[in-house]
Amino acid sequence: MYSPNKNNLADNQPYKIYEIKKTNQESIPGYLVVSTAKLNVETEEENSSRNLTQITHREFFNTNRGEAEFSTENMIKKITKNLESSSEPEIIINIHGYSSTPSDTEIGCRNIYDYINTNIQQPNKYVFIGYRWPSENPVQTDESGSFIQKVINSFSSLPILLAINLGLGLTISILSTISLLFFNFYKNINISIFTISLILSGIVSSTIFTLILLRLSTYFRDIYRASNYGVIDLIELLRQLDYNVKLPPHKRIKLSFIGHSMGCFVVTNVIRILSDIFDVKSINKKPDSDIGNVFRLGRLVLVAADIPVESILPGRANFLRSSLRRCEEAYVFCNEGDLALRFTSTAANYFSFPARTRISGYRLGNITVKHFNNKKDSVGHIPRYGVINLVKQDYEQACRFDNPYKYLEIRSSNSEHRSLQEISQISEQEIQPADLFSYFDCTDYKDERSKQVGIVSCAIKKPAINFGDYIFLTWAFIQKSINSRDPQGVDTHTGYFEGNFSQKAIYELAFLGFDSFLESLLIEGEETEKIQAFSEKCQEKQIQVILSPQLYQQKAQE
Incomplete structure (x- = not known):
C-alpha cells in the first residue's frame, strides 16, 4: 500500500500552505492552502523553478520569515500539532467558486477567520483552512494575460478545422454582402444564391464565435481545473494529514466544509472520493461518518451550489447519494x-x-x-x-x-x-x-x-x-x-x-x-x-x- 512521505510531498508539491496572521494569542489557527496547478498547461514547466503561488494581501499572512520555516512539510507538521493537542479536533475547510481571483480568495478567507475569532473563539478546538484551486477570472489580468490577450489566445488556439471554417465563413459573408448590395443596386438580377451563401456563412461564423465566447467565459476551463486540480490537490492535503496525525483509539477529527458555487462541485466530489466504497457499512447502505484513519465527516454547507438538482433526487443518476449519508449535518x-x-x-x-x-x-x-x-x-x-x-x-x-x-x-x-x-x-x-x-x-x-x-x-x-x-x-x-x-x-x-x-x-x-x-x-x-x-x-x-x-x-x- 502506498504511503505518503516527505519526499513524495517535496517532489510533487501539489499545494503551498500559508499561515494566517493571528489577531491575538488565543486565536483559532488558520491557514490558506493554494494549489500550485497553473491556469494554462504551457506555463507548468517554465514556472517549475519559481515560487508557484503569490500572496496578494501579505498583511493577512506570515510570509516574511525564512522559507524553510514555511515549507509545506513544516506547515503540515504545524497543522498536525494543532490537531493532536486538541481534545475535540475539528477542521473546517472553505472553498471558493468559479472565476474567483487570488485576491477574492484571500479576502474571503480573512473575513471568515476574523468572524470566527470574534464570535466563536474556541482556539483549542478548531483549525480553519481556506482552500484555493486555480480558478480564472474572465476579465481580470492574471497568468493568462489581460482580457485583450485572452481574446487573442482564444483565436490563436482555435483548432485548424474551426479556424479554416471561421475564415471561410467571414470571407463568404463579406463577399456575399458586397455582391448582394452591388447586384441589387445595379443589375436587379436573381440574387438568391448570394442570400443563401450569406445565411450559411453567417451560421458557421456565429457558431464558432459562440464557442469562442464560451471559452472566454472560462466556465468550462474552470470545470476542468476544479475536477483535475482542485479536487485532487485537496484530497492530497487530507491524505497527508491522515497519514501524519497520530491520535489515540476512538478519537477522530471532525471534517466540515463550506462550499460556494463551483466550490460545491469540488466539495461533493472530494466527499465522494473520501468515502470508502469497500467499507462493509457502505455496502449495507448504512455508512457511518468515519473516513480514513483519523477523520469523521461533520457538517456540509453548500451556498449557491453549482451542481445539478439531480444530487437531491432518487435514482441511478444521483452520484452523491451514498456519500452524503456520511455527513452528520448538511445544508443548502x-x-x-x-x-x-x-x-x-x-x-x-x-x-x-x-x-x-x-x-x-x-x-x-x-x-x-x-x-x-x-x-x-x-x-x-x-x-x-x-x-x-x-x-x-x-x-x-x-x-x-x-x-x-x-x-x-x-x-x-x-x-x-x-x-x-x-x-x-x-x-x-x-x-x-x-x-x-x-x-x-x-x-x-x-x-x-x-x-x-x-x-x-x-x-x-x-x-x-x-x-x-x-x-x-x-x-x-x-x-x-x-x-x-x-x-x-x-x-x-x-x-x-x-x-x-x-x-x-x-x-x-x-x-x-x-x-x-x-x-x-x-x-x-x-x-x-x-x-x-x-x-x-x-x-x-x-x-x-x-x-x-x-x-x-x-x-x-x-
Whole structure:
C-alpha cells in the first residue's frame, strides 16, 4: 500500500500552505492552502523553478520569515500539532467558486477567520483552512494575460478545422454582402444564391464565435481545473494529514466544509472520493461518518451550489447519494433569482449535462420552497416564512418535521415549475436524498444591510420571479457590480456572505452545528422553544427554511 512521505510531498508539491496572521494569542489557527496547478498547461514547466503561488494581501499572512520555516512539510507538521493537542479536533475547510481571483480568495478567507475569532473563539478546538484551486477570472489580468490577450489566445488556439471554417465563413459573408448590395443596386438580377451563401456563412461564423465566447467565459476551463486540480490537490492535503496525525483509539477529527458555487462541485466530489466504497457499512447502505484513519465527516454547507438538482433526487443518476449519508449535518443556501446559476451556469451546462428537459438542467442553488400545487397551476400562493415543514398537532407535543422533498420545487416563472415529486418518482418507504439536507431559501431575504431591496434578490414576495422581475433584478445586479455600496444593488450569487443573518448562519452552522447555532439566537431569559424562536427569526428575515427530520427530530424533542 502506498504511503505518503516527505519526499513524495517535496517532489510533487501539489499545494503551498500559508499561515494566517493571528489577531491575538488565543486565536483559532488558520491557514490558506493554494494549489500550485497553473491556469494554462504551457506555463507548468517554465514556472517549475519559481515560487508557484503569490500572496496578494501579505498583511493577512506570515510570509516574511525564512522559507524553510514555511515549507509545506513544516506547515503540515504545524497543522498536525494543532490537531493532536486538541481534545475535540475539528477542521473546517472553505472553498471558493468559479472565476474567483487570488485576491477574492484571500479576502474571503480573512473575513471568515476574523468572524470566527470574534464570535466563536474556541482556539483549542478548531483549525480553519481556506482552500484555493486555480480558478480564472474572465476579465481580470492574471497568468493568462489581460482580457485583450485572452481574446487573442482564444483565436490563436482555435483548432485548424474551426479556424479554416471561421475564415471561410467571414470571407463568404463579406463577399456575399458586397455582391448582394452591388447586384441589387445595379443589375436587379436573381440574387438568391448570394442570400443563401450569406445565411450559411453567417451560421458557421456565429457558431464558432459562440464557442469562442464560451471559452472566454472560462466556465468550462474552470470545470476542468476544479475536477483535475482542485479536487485532487485537496484530497492530497487530507491524505497527508491522515497519514501524519497520530491520535489515540476512538478519537477522530471532525471534517466540515463550506462550499460556494463551483466550490460545491469540488466539495461533493472530494466527499465522494473520501468515502470508502469497500467499507462493509457502505455496502449495507448504512455508512457511518468515519473516513480514513483519523477523520469523521461533520457538517456540509453548500451556498449557491453549482451542481445539478439531480444530487437531491432518487435514482441511478444521483452520484452523491451514498456519500452524503456520511455527513452528520448538511445544508443548502439557495435563491430562485440567482442569475449566475439561472442563466450562465444553466446555459453552459446545456452542452454537457445529460438532461432531456430544461427543468432538469437547473442547478441546486436555484431549488426553492414549493409555491405551486402542480405543474398546471399558474397562480401559486404567497410565500410564508420561517420553518415551513414544522408540524405540531397540539401545544403539548414536541415538534415534528415533515419530509423536505414534499416542500421543494424548481421554477423559473409562473408557467414553468415542477415539484420534486413531479420530476421524479419518490417513495415514502425509504430515506430520500432530499431529506438529508436542510434548506434556507433566501429569495426574499432582507436584513439590516439591505432594507430597500433583498440581499440576494429584489425580495418581491411573489409566488415566482417572472420575466419582467428578472429584468429589474438584472439591473440591480449590474448596479451592484458597478458600485458595491449602491443601496439598490443586489449580488444574487455571493450576497449570502454580506447579509448579517445569512453570514452568521453559514459560518456558525459549519463551525458549531445546528443546536449550538440555535442557542446563539436565543435572548437571555426567553422561554420560547429553540425551534420556534428560530422560525420566528427567519420570519423576520423573510427566509423560508425546511429542516431535515433525520437530523433534528431528536433535537426538537429535547
